[in-house]
Amino acid sequence: MKAKISGNIVCRRVSAAKGQWKEVMIMKKAYRRIFTIVLDSFGVGAMEDSPQFGDVGVDTLGHISESVEEFKIPNLQKLGLANLHPIRQVKSVEKPLGYYGKLREASRGKDTMTGHWEMMGLWTKKAFRTFTEHGFPPELIQELSRRTGRVIIGNKSASGTQIIEELGEEEIATGHLIVYTSADSVMQICGNEETMGLENLYRYCEIARELTMKDEWKVGRVIARPYVGKKKGEFRRTANRHDYALKPFGKTVLDTLKEAGYDVISVGKIYDIFSGEGITEFQKSQSSVQGMDQTIELAGRDFHGLCFVNLVDFDVLWGHRRDPVGYARELERFDVKLGELMQVLREDDLLILTADHGNDPTYSGTDHTREKVPFLAWSPSMRGGEKLAESENFAVIGATIAENFQVEMPEGTIGTSILNKLK
């Protein structure tokens, strides 16, 4: 059966009597609102090329389920998550409510920006530079030190919570500046809120952002990492983290939606990830549960367009910290909120759940893992769903959104819409 869509009319070829085909026109109602929720780092198994990224046999969802006794995610189950990927404690369902499939990442990378940008059509062919092996080059460090007036310490690849344990007391005593990186293209700068002050930390990060705009030093993000506490064992990072990201390297679906007059509402980190480009309104979140509450509240409001949500706790609190039990509990909390959201969504709403990369909490190290991500789509207007073919990129999401709202995919972007598959 073939279908072409133009405007809201679907032209479908159906088989008629005597082996003939006839074309029928069906009115397809466009969704008025699309909620796209990114469960940050919720991978569903290794990509074929994962070993090239140092990731062998990684599987965020699978290994979480193997690490816990109980795992209650009834709403994700109803949407078909256990049909998509076997889960020890959760049975697959005979009639999933929604459509489910896996998305592969076309871009060279496994970081947040690459993943989200690809969802909205951008194919990152050349990976952002990383500084994992030797830290940042001495010339950059000297320049940062000169401009901030502080000695730089750390300058290596590290886990954010471990490095403040290691160097926090030194920073407080001497006023030195802790700089570290990871397998992502990031320069992270720590600052004790009580002794350095947030304003100073943000100022240093702005300087770092300026310096790292240079081609050979270009990092995807500079991140301010404020923390509180006076001594080892007491240090705790605060929610005043701030990301200074590069702007997307091309136009995304968010831009075309905004230009066409639709609402593009960001919840959580989306605004930072796109440097505000293509966003009409934003709300930051203190936690993933709060992010879901904000989304539920937005669902009670009338808007026309996209609500794009990032829930980062899965990644920051559990994935990077290699805590599969914590990750499972976060998924359970999410599932409760998902149930509440599903209750308030309307017939002409579409919900898409996905992820931006993996972060297998049982894998070695503390970095992201190169994985496929889930795609779950549901609307109260659907009468059951089915399995979708694996998609070769995340941009299927942006393309589907663009087609729904009848806006162009910007030039140079990738992605094929599957709107006509969602019935």
Ligand SMILES: O=P(O)(O)O[C@H]1O[C@H](CO)[C@@H](O)[C@H]1O
């Ligand atoms: O170990 P922490 O500081 O949480 O850092 C993690 O957070 C960064 C940004 O999400 C990642 O690049 C990873 O390094």
Ligand SMILES: [Mn+2]
């Ligand atoms: Mn991420």
Ligand SMILES: [Mn+2]
């Ligand atoms: Mn991360």
